[in-house]
Amino acid sequence: MKRLAGLDKSRIAITALLLGGFSVIGVGLVTVTEEATRTRIAESQLAVLLGQISAVLIPGSFSNNPADTAFLLPDPAALNLPPLKPTLADPKQAMAASVAAGIVGFRAIKAGKVVAVVLPVITHFGYSGDIKLIIGIDRDGKITGVRVTRQNETPGLGDKIEPEKSPWIYGFNDKSLNNPDEKGWAVKKDGGVFDQFSGATITPRAVVGAIHQALRYVQAHHEQLFSLPAPHEAQPAINLPAATHNEVPHE
């Protein structure tokens, strides 16, 4: 009996070691891949982000890389953005997390002047879940472009807010708070100037409302949004690990 128990113990130990050993190998494999793909993943994320930002700005109207100008928006609740999580100690990490969450703004700059801002805005009035938009607004309060970044609307009906499905979203270009007037910022069914889709009114109504909200937000915070960031505030949206290695050491 005693010998058997002893055998059992060693058997358990060996089994546990085996399990542990395989865990270490598994974790090692994942770690190596993570290390090898980190730069590439950051680059892809940056490319996606830059693509989204450029889509809502007028090409050639700015000379900076807007993705490097991520800034925290004042009063994010006014755009229905979720509040910032208890911030991470490292400001770089905190900014990266905010960028990933899509709750930061970007500035398009030319000749030392902010020519346009790019803002995210969320509406809770979608037909199935929140609709997330990104919108570019220039210094005069005119829209330079709008794109949907996340939606879950009914395929074939509500998803015509996507530019791949319908040119509807381009109809907001050059619009502003005075063009059309307050009453016009609604779908035609509600007495406004924007088309709804046959079979889907809720989705366009939600999008029109969100864009109107973003325009009023920019009017309310115009000075803050269109002032150049202090140099120390300027933050690249995504830190490429390769770049951090080449950083000039602090003096």
Next chain:
Amino acid sequence: MSEVSYRELTVQGLWKNNPGLVQILGMCPMMAISNTVVNAMGLALATILTMVISNGLASAIRHWVRPEVRLPVFVMVVASVVTVIELLMNAYLNTLYHVLGIFLPLIVTNCIVIARVEGFAARNRVLPSLYDGLMMGLGFGLVLVSLGVIREILGFGTLLANAQQLFGSVAAHWTLHILPEQAHFLLAILPPGAFMALAVLIALKQGFEQRRAARISQKQLSLASPAIAGVQ
């Protein structure tokens, strides 16, 4: 542990024991990601890779893994493989990675993967295990892509839309427009459409099998009948 025939493995994976049509495993990703061909191909590719590599690894370590911890070790192998594939797809097929979303990491929970690892790779040599993973994965992938073809044509009227997400910028113009917009059948891209399309595929396979069985039994009957006639 009898010698396995590669021919039999092929037939089992692609037809007789097809994961999608016969075992009906991995339904969740099958229903969710089969709305377009390119999405289906992306998930099929990831699943096939996972099955081949997991089967190979599980078979290679099968002598060292004790029965008490076999399942946890195999789950870990599958999870590590899927995580590695997920990272690679995030790096090299970024748009598709975002389209597949949660269904990429969820390959870990696809029963067909662990079923082949536990049911086949744990008992067989490395080479047949790799081959079994490939055939079972292909069987799953083919059903996934067939569903994608049916649903994309009926629902969106296109084929191979967004092919650049998988094949790079050369594929940007591969999209075929097959049906005019008025003919789009919305139901096909909604979840009920997925179930109906899968039901049609299963019914087709069953119908084909039954017809073949009927033909074979008829042949046997006609072969046997002269003998009967002779007796009479």
